[in-house]
Amino acid sequence: MSTLxxxxxxxxxxxxxxxxxxxxxxxxxxxxxxxxxxxGAGKSTLLKLLAERFTPLEGKIVKNKFVKIGFLDQEPSFxxxxxxxxxxxxxxxxxxxxxxxxxxxxxxxxxxxKTLNRLYEELSEHNAWEYEHEIxxxxxxxxxxxxxQKIATLSGGQKKRxxxxxxxxEDPEIYVLDEPTNHLDIDTIEWLEKLLTSGNKTIxxxxxxxxxxxxxxxxxxxxxxxxxxxxxxxxxxxxxxKSEREASDDATxxxxxxxxxxxxxxxxxxxxxxTTKSQSRIDAFYDLESKTKQRSDNGSVxxxxxxxxxxxxxxxxxxxxxxxxxxxxxxxxxxxxxxADRIGLAGKNGTGKSTLLxxxxGFLTPEKGNVSTGETTxxxxxxxxxxxxxxxxxxxxxVKSDAEYIKMADGSMISASQLLTLFLFPPKKQHGMVExxxxxxxxxxxxxxxxxxxxxxxxLDEPTNDLDIDTLNVLEEFLENFPGVLIxxxxxxxxxxxxxxxxxxxxxxxxxxxxxxNYSEYRISLETPKEKTDSKSPKNEQKTAAAPTHKxxxxxxxxxxxxxxxxxxxxxxxxxLTNSLLSIDSANYMEIQEVTKAIxxxxxxxxxxxxxxxxxxxxxxxxx
Numbered sequence: 270m271s272t273l274x275x276x277x278x279x280x281x282x283x284x285x286x287x288x289x290x291x292x293x294x295x296x297x298x299x300x301x302x303x304x305x306x307x308x309g310a311g312k313s314t315l316l317k318l319l320a321e322r323f324t325p326l327e328g329k330i331v332k333n334k335f336v337k338i339g340f341l342d343q344e345p346s347f348x349x350x351x352x353x354x355x356x357x358x359x360x361x362x363x364x365x366x367x368x369x370x371x372x373x374x375x376x377x378x379x380x381x382x383k384t385l386n387r388l389y390e391e392l393s394e395h396n397a398w399e400y401e402h403e404i405x406x407x408x409x410x411x412x413x414x415x416x417x418q419k420i421a422t423l424s425g426g427q428k429k430r431x432x433x434x435x436x437x438x439e440d441p442e443i444y445v446l447d448e449p450t451n452h453l454d455i456d457t458i459e460w461l462e463k464l465l466t467s468g469n470k471t472i473x474x475x476x477x478x479x480x481x482x483x484x485x486x487x488x489x490x491x492x493x494x495x496x497x498x499x500x501x502x503x504x505x506x507x508x509x510x511k512s513e514r515e516a517s518d519d520a521t522x523x524x525x526x527x528x529x530x531x532x533x534x535x536x537x538x539x540x541x542x543x544t545t546k547s548q549s550r551i552d553a554f555y556d557l558e559s560k561t562k563q564r565s566d567n568g569s570v571x572x573x574x575x576x577x578x579x580x581x582x583x584x585x586x587x588x589x590x591x592x593x594x595x596x597x598x599x600x601x602x603x604x605x606x607x608x609a610d611r612i613g614l615a616g617k618n619g620t621g622k623s624t625l626l627x628x629x630x631g632f633l634t635p636e637k638g639n640v641s642t643g644e645t646t647x648x649x650x651x652x653x654x655x656x657x658x659x660x661x662x663x664x665x666x667x668v669k670s671d672a673e674y675i676k677m678a679d680g681s682m683i684s685a686s687q688l689l690t691l692f693l694f695p696p697k698k699q700h701g702m703v704e705x706x707x708x709x710x711x712x713x714x715x716x717x718x719x720x721x722x723x724x725x726x727x728x729l730d731e732p733t734n735d736l737d738i739d740t741l742n743v744l745e746e747f748l749e750n751f752p753g754v755l756i757x758x759x760x761x762x763x764x765x766x767x768x769x770x771x772x773x774x775x776x777x778x779x780x781x782x783x784x785x786x787n788y789s790e791y792r793i794s795l796e797t798p799k800e801k802t803d804s805k806s807p808k809n810e811q812k813t814a815a816a817p818t819h820k821x822x823x824x825x826x827x828x829x830x831x832x833x834x835x836x837x838x839x840x841x842x843x844x845x846l847t848n849s850l851l852s853i854d855s856a857n858y859m860e861i862q863e864v865t866k867a868i869x870x871x872x873x874x875x876x877x878x879x880x881x882x883x884x885x886x887x888x889x890x891x892x893x
Contacts, residue, residue, distance in 0.1 A: 272297050273336055273443055273471055274319060280327030281314055284705055288314055289495040290327065296443070301465070301472040303482050303504070306492035307693070308709030308737045312475045313343060313447055315492065319473060320445040339441030343448050343708060345432035347420045354416035357408070357435055364397040365438075368404060372416055389827065398828065402881065407437050410457050412618060426452035426618070437464065446474040450481050451734050454617045455760050455788070477733045477741060479504055479763040576753055579608060579725040582643035583754060584629065590637030590779070591624055598624045599635070600779030606726075606754055613765045613788060614758045616775025622758050625775070626650070626728055629756070649724025651716055653731040653758075658711065660704035664694060667703065667714065671721055692717045693740075709736055716744070725753035733761040762788055825885055832882040839875045843868055 272295045280290040288311030296302055296319075304312050318325050320340035332338075347356060358369035371388045374380045392398055408414070411430040423431065429452045436444065444465070450458050462484050465472060476482050482489075482504045489500040489507035498514065500507040584606040591599045598621035614622050627633035628640060630648050658667060668685040675688050683691075689699045692713055698706070706714065713736065719727075727748075733741055741764070748755060748768050757768050765788040772784040772791055784791050846868050853860050 274330065274332040274338070276315075276319060276325075276328065276330055278328035279315075279318065279325050279330075281311070281318060281325050283314070287495065289492065289497075292328070292495070292497055294319075294490065294497055296471060296473055298471055299469045300488050301470065301486045302474070302488045302490055303486040304473065304475050304490050304492060305482075305507070305738060307739050308713065309707045310492045310737075311495075312492055313707070316340070316445050316447050316473065316475060317342075336443060337439075337441040338443045338445055339436040339439055341429075341433055341436050341444075341446045341449055343451070344425070345428055347428065347431075349421075351420050352416065353413060353418050353420060353431060356420060356431065357404075357413075357416070357438065359439075364395050364400050365404075367392050367395060367397055368401045369416075371401070372405075376416065399877070404438055407434050410434075410460055442471060444470060444472040444474070446472065446476075448476055448734070449474060450476055450478045450760055451731075452618075453760055455615065455762060456617060458760055458762075477736055477738055478761050479738065480761075576751070577647040577723045577725045578645055579753060580643050580645035582641075583608065583646055583726065584643060585641040586629070586638070587641065588638040589628060589635040589640065591621070591628065591633070591635050592779075593624075597779030599628070599781060601638075602781040603638075604773075604783070608754070609752060610754045611768060611770045612754075612756050613769030613772045614756060614775070615765070615772050615788060615791070617777065620775035620777045621779075621781075622775055623653075623730070625773070625781070626730060626756070626758070630728065646726050647722065647724045649719045649722050649727045651719045651727075651729045651732055653734065658703045658714070660702065662703055663700055664703060664706070664714065665689060665699040668718070668721075671718060675721055676723070688717065688721075709740075712736055713740060726756075727751060727753055728756045728758075730758045731760070732757075733759055733764055829882065829885040832878055832885070835878050836875065836882065839871055839878065843871050843875065846871070 275293075275295040277293055279292040279294075281288050292315075294315075304315065306312050317323060317340075319330060320338050321330060322340065322342075354369055354373060358365040360366065367388060371385075371392060374384060374388065392401065411434040412427070413431060413434055420428065420431065433446075433449060436446075449461065453461065458478070458481060462481060465485050472485070474486070486503060487501075489502070489504060491498040491500070491507070491511065498511075500510050502510075586602060586604045588601050588603050589599060590597075590601055602625075614625065616622055624633065628635050630650050631640070631642070634640075665685060668689060672685065674682045674684055676682055686696070686699055690696075694710075694714075698710075703711070703714075712732075712734065716732065716736075732744065736744070745764065745767060755768065757765065759765055767787075769787050770785075772786070772788065774782045774784055774791070776782060784794070786794075846864055849864060853864065
C-alpha cells in the first residue's frame with residue numbers, strides 16, 4: 270500500500286496552549302482510520318490540518334498534488350445565495366451539468382418535450398444515466414428532494430446532510446469526515462456504512478458512534494495528551510490494547526509520583542548555591558512534575574446527581590393527536606408511564622420525534638387528547654440543539670447562575686467549582702470564556718446543567734453528538750443506575766441497545782407503535798421472512814399494500830423499457846466469457862485474470878440493472 274497523505278512533526282496551538290507537538294502520522298491507500306480521543310484533545314484540528322484547511326504552526330503535511338481530499342466539517346459553510354443544485358453539481362463536470370439540467374427540467378410540472386429528448390440523447394452519449402441514478406440515490410438517502418431550494422433556508426442538520434451528499438457524489442481519493450453520522454437517521458447510517466466499506470476507499474474520520482466505528486474502520490488512531498497511538502484493528506481490538514497500555518501507564522504514573530515526592534523533599538532541602546549537577550536535577554524535577562500533573566489532570570467524569578422523589582403518578586398520554594399543515598404527525602397515541610421505564614424513541618427524520626417530546630414536556634399542547642403529569646415529576650430535557658450560552662461569559666458563572674452548591678446522590682453538598690472538576694473542567698477552563706470550549710465541551714456543560722436540576726424524568730435528545738467516547742461511557746454508567754424514567758432519542762445504535770428496554774416507533778403518517786425490546790431486536794424482527802411477519806404486523810402489511818402508485822418520469826419509463834433487453838444482453842456476455850475461460854491455457858495467468866475481472870464487472874452491472882428494474886416495476890405496480 271502507498272502512503273496518500275502524511276503529517277510530519279506536526280504542531281498546533283490555540284489560545285497559547287499546544288494541542289500537540291512533533292506529531293507524525295501516515296495514511297495509506299485503503300486504510301479506514303478512526304481518530305479517537307477526549308473532547309479538546311485536538312481531533313477536529315488534526316482533521317482540518319490533514320484536509321489542508323489551514324497551515325500548522327509547526328511541521329508540514331505531505332501528499333501528492335493530484336490526490337483529491339474530500340472534507341466534511343462538523344459545521345459546514347456554503348457560498349452565499351446558492352441553491353442546492355448550484356452546490357451539488359460541479360461546473361467543471363460535463364456529466365454533472367447535464368444531470369443538473371435534466372433534474373431541474375423534470376421538476377417543472379410542464380417540461381419541454383424537445384429539451385427532454387435532447388437531454389436524454391446527451392446523457393446517453395456521455396454514459397451518464399448510471400451516474401445520474403447514483404446521484405439521485407445519494408440525494409434521496411440524505412432527504413434532499415428540492416434542488417431549487419436555497420441553502421440558506423435549510424436547518425443545521427439538512428446542511429450537514431447536503432455537505433455529506435456532495436462529498437459522496439465527488440468520491441475523492443481521501444475521505445476526511447468529522448462526525449459523519451450526526452443528523453442521520455439509523456437507516457441512512459447503515460446505508461452509509463455499506464457505501465464507505467465498498468471498493469477500496471481511504472477514510473479518516475472522527476465519530477462517537479461505536480457500531481459505525483467498529484463496522485467501518487480497520488485502523489484506530491488515538492490522540493492522547495498530544496501523542497499518537499496506532500492500533501491496526503477495529504474498535505474492539507483498540508479497547509483491548511488500550512486497556513493494556515493504560516495498565517502500564519498507571520504503573521509508570523505511580524513510580525513517577527513516588528519519585529516526585531522524593532525529588533520534592535530534595536528541592537526543599539537544597540542549598541542556595543546551585544551547581545551544574547543540581548541544575549540538571551532541577552530541570553528533571555520540573556519535567557517529571559509536568560508529566561505527573563498532566564496524567565492526573567486527565568481523569569474521568571463522575572455523574573452521581575441526586576434524583577427528585579417520584580410519586581405513583583408520573584405521566585399519562587391519553588389519545589393524543591397532532592398535525593402540522595394538514596400532515597398527521599401523531600394520531601391517537603396513548604401511554605401511561607411507569608417507574609423505571611427505559612424507552613428508546615426511533616424513526617426516520619421528520620416523523621415527529623421532537624413533536625412527541627415537546628408534548629411530553631409541556632412545550633406543546635396537542636390538538637387532540639389529554640396530557641396528565643404527576644405532581645412530583647421533574648423533567649430534565651437535554652435538547653439536540655444545545656443551550657444558547659453567552660460566549661463571553663465565564664464557564665463557572667454559567668453554573669453558579671443555577672446554584673452555588675449542588676446536592677449529590679449521597680446527600681453531600683459540593684461547590685459549583687467542584688462539580689465542574691468532576692465533569693473534566695479544570696480550574697483554568699472554569700475561569701475561561703465559553704468561546705474557548707470545544708463543541709464537545711459545550712455539550713458536556715449542557716448535560717451537566719440538565720442533571721443539576723435533579724430530574725426524575727430524563728429526556729436525552731441525541732446526547733451522543735460531539736461527546737467523546739470516554740464521556741459517553743461514564744454517561745452510560747450513570748444511566749444504568751438512574752432509577753427514574755428515561756426517554757432516549759439517538760442514532761447511536763450502541764446506546765439504544767444498551768439503555769432501552771422498549772421502543773416507541775414513529776412510523777410516519779401519524780402512526781406510533783410500541784415494541785418491547787431494544788433496537789437490534791427490533792431490526793431482527795423486521796428482517797423476519799414475510800410469511801412469519803404477516804400475523805405479527807398486519808398494520809404494516811396493510812400500509813404497504815395501500816402505498817400510492819407513482820407515475821414514472823419520461824426518463825424512468827425509457828429506462829424501464831430498455832432494462833429487460835440490457836439484462837438479457839449482460840447475461841449472454843457473462844455466459845460467453847465464462848465459456849471462454851475453458852479454452853484459455855492454465856499457464857496464461859494474466860489472460861485468466863482479465864477475463865475473471867470482466868465477469869465480475871458484468872455481474873455487478875447485472876445486479877444493479879435488475880435492482881433498478883425491480884424498483885421501477887414496483888413503482889408502477891407492475892409485477893416483478
